[in-house]
Amino acid sequence: MTEHVTTLKETDIPASEYSLDFMFGSIKGAIERGMGAKARDLWMPSVKEIDKIQVMDGLNVRVNDADLQDHIRKIADSMKVNGFKTSKPLEVFVVEKEDGSSVCYLADGHCRLAALRIALAEGANILNIPVVPLPTKGIGLHDIIAGLYTSNTGKPLTTFETALVCKRLAGFNWTPAQIGEKLGFGAEYVDQLLEVVSAPITIVTMIQNGECSVGLALDMLRKHRGGAVDVLKQGLESAKRAGKKSVTKSFIAGASLEKVVKKQAKPLYDAAKKVIEDPGFEGLSPENQALMKTLLDEISHKEKLADEKAKVQEAKVAAEADPAAA
DSSP states (O other): OOOOOOOOOGGGSOOSOOOOOOEEOOHIIIIIIHHOOOOSSSBOOBGGGGGGEEOOTTTOOOOOSHHHHHHHHHHHHHHHHHOOOTTSOEEEEEEEOTTSOEEEEEEEOHHHHHHHHHHHHTTOOOOBOOEEEOOSSSOOHHHHHHHHHHTOOSSOOOHHHHHHHHHHHHTTTOOHHHHHHHHTOOHHHHHHHHHHTTSOHHHHHHHHTTSSOHHHHHHHHHHHGGGHHHHHHHHHHHHHHTTOSSOOGGGSTTHHHHHHHHHTHHHHHHHHHHHHHSGGGGGSOHHHHHHHHHHHHHHHHHHHHHHHHHHHHHHHHHHHHOTTTO
8 A cells, every 4th residue: 555644734624613504405306307317225327417416615524635646546446447336325415405406415425426537537437326315304414524434435534534523513512422422432532533623734744644643642732732743743753763654652852751750750759758858958949848848748638539549449349248247
């Protein structure tokens, strides 16, 4: 598989919010009368009617990068040899216009439609297009947006593209739990995806290219804010020098120091307590004395809470083991 690393522009990235007011139209009017296809579960209009299947501007969440174009090219080459597989039809929804006529818009199959146009331009002998219409009742725009992820049977959405779907669903006032239930994610992961949508374009590019995980990107954004871009770029350069394709925490500047500090946390805590007890502690500035005492008080408080939690858990386990004793 060809590997692509793309530098994205703002214009390559679909909008994170999407709204549209429309009324579903007649499937029979748009497909049977409009395209001349016969009524059945799978409609097969003539390929001559391809222009009657319209792409709604801005609906698709695919990022227009080299990897996407390569994917479309491969589908087109396959169609030239094997035709348009009826097992992977275009999914459309029908919208009623103000004049009462109906128009077919693409819901799923954007890559297949783009590939079909290329294949036809290059001489492919394809006579009909397999089309499946969405029902006109019981669904809304949110279902169509969610379907960009759930109905996808081709190239999986990237993490960032999936994040765009989540962001758009959040625009319907859906909670992370509701979005997660619809897409099959945990609410915590949805929260992460919603946060990463607004990341700087450089970080979005790294996520899109698979050069950085969502978790690491968010970690760096929270720690370094505006400096996160430089930190991740330097980390990626270090990773590539080591022969890696993506940056991990081990390549982030200061990561080794953080690891050492975490490992030595207990000895440092014990040493700090001894410093406070030392007679020379009073010689420190009031600011440094307050800093040391505040840090130790916070640790001591958390230690106390942890002990209390452990005792409650022990009592719970004991009660479950011997209900009579409880």
